Amino acid sequence: MRLTPSLHRIGNDIVAAYLIVTPDGITLVDAGLPGLYADLERELDLIGRTLDDIRGVILTHGDSDHVGFAERLRRENGVPVFVHAADADRARGGEKPKTAMGRVRVGPLLRFAAYGIRKGMRPQWLTEVHEVADGDELNLPGRPRVISMPGHSPGSVAVFSPLARAVFVGDALTTRHVLTGRTGPGPAPFTDDPAEALASLARIADLDAEWVLPGHGPAFHGSPSAAVEAVLAVARR
Numbered sequence: 001m002r003l004t005p006s007l008h009r010i011g012n013d014i015v016a017a018y019l020i021v022t023p024d025g026i027t028l029v030d031a032g033l034p035g036l037y038a039d040l041e042r043e044l045d046l047i048g049r050t051l052d053d054i055r056g057v058i059l060t061h062g063d064s065d066h067v068g069f070a071e072r073l074r075r076e077n078g079v080p081v082f083v084h085a086a087d088a089d090r091a092r093g094g095e096k097p098k099t100a101m102g103r104v105r106v107g108p109l110l111r112f113a114a115y116g117i118r119k120g121m122r123p124q125w126l127t128e129v130h131e132v133a134d135g136d137e138l139n140l141p142g143r144p145r146v147i148s149m150p151g152h153s154p155g156s157v158a159v160f161s162p163l164a165r166a167v168f169v170g171d172a173l174t175t176r177h178v179l180t181g182r183t184g185p186g187p188a189p190f191t192d193d194p195a196e197a198l199a200s201l202a203r204i205a206d207l208d209a210e211w212v213l214p215g216h217g218p219a220f221h222g223s224p225s226a227a228v229e230a231v232l233a234v235a236r237r
């Protein structure tokens with residue numbers, strides 16, 4: 001799905017990943033579920049690009065529904081995969097804490113499960129990663145900058161691309177709650193430390209961007225400050 005000439009999304013409102021498209025190549029942010037590999041190939045074909053144009057994958061964190069096809073790209077095409085040092089073990093399949101599910105509605109939960117079954121919920125965990133840290137500006141298309149956003153996981157990050165006028169937030173917030181179906185910016189489920197996750201939102205509030213792009217839910221076309229305020233309003237209820 002084309003959002004802007006330099007910004008594309010694959011997947012859907014249940015699970016999504018993103019492409020930063022430039023004349024010099026493509027940066028992927030997250031790798032969704034394993035079955036999104038076919039979606040990636042279709043999107044590349046639509047814009048006249050190939051897997052060889054992908055210069056790197058940046059993971060917003062190391063959970064299975066974001067690691068997806070990253071190892072396949074790394075192994076088959078030599079694409080480097082970047083993840084915050086604090087989530088490197090998680091991206092390799094290491095242990096993660098169990099979190100409370102909170103409110104659940106049967107319909108949205110079943111749709112999430114069905115999509116996961118169709119696209120594959122079990123990634124091939126990464127065997128090699130490039131560790132990044134807060135403030136790193138990566139030599140990749142779009143000049144993406146890493147912003148540490150601990151809370152959902154210790155190594156959760158946002159990825160800010162001035163070129164794309166976008167901040168990719170992974171599960172730092174959601175615009176479609178996969179367990180309740182609620183739409184609009186709000187806290188994401190399965191978060192290790194909800195209070196820390198809310199506090200981390202201040203780190204993106206002042207960014208000069210027009211898009212806030214979560215791993216689950218529709219793209220938010222508006223300022224990061226507006227998205228953050230909406231999340232905090234939901235959290236206060």
